[in-house]
Amino acid sequence: MKGCILAGLVGLATVATAQDVKFGLGLSAGAFFPSDGALKSSFGDSWFSFGISPSVIKERNGLQMDWDFRVTGRDRDGNRILMMRPTFGASISLGFGDAVPYVAARAGLAYLDYAFNVPGGRVDGRRIGPTTNFEVGILFSKRLGLSLRYDWISSFDGVGFSGLTLSATYQVFRF
DSSP: OHHHHHHHHHHHHHHHHTTTSOEEEEEEEEEEEEOSHHHHHHHOSOEEEEEEEEEEOOOSSEEEEEEEEEEEEEEETTEEEEEEEEEEEEEEEOOOSSEEEEEEEEEEEEEEEEEEEETTEEEEEEEEEEEEEEEEEEEETTTEEEEEEEEEEOEETTEEOOEEEEEEEEEEEEO
């Protein structure tokens, strides 16, 4: 519960500091590809996920403040994991028009809640640790975004929680 509160506060703080950027609320779907063998063994090579996520509308060319809040979870065969990653950083839009490519780099804190089998036993914990991500993507017509990103997340209990995410986001609301 403390981790949820911390993640919410970090998310609100990033919104407050990025007041000159327009925001949207998007529906996202994607796949997370964990890099650690223990995660792959317990949960599979890729995890399909979808949900609601805040997103920054990249409407101007150049460097701008950026933030993101991602939640990835999986429950399989008595194993469970939840990763919440609010991050803040910068993005660079590389053009104008109906198709705007961008790159982003962000850092923040990750909250992890997990219990799963590993060779030699079971790991179980609730942890908060540093995270960073690097993302490349393209925004079509200021509403549909496609992105590829790598999330580095702290290792706990001998397990690395980092991975690659391929996702699509459609911005339903703009404010």
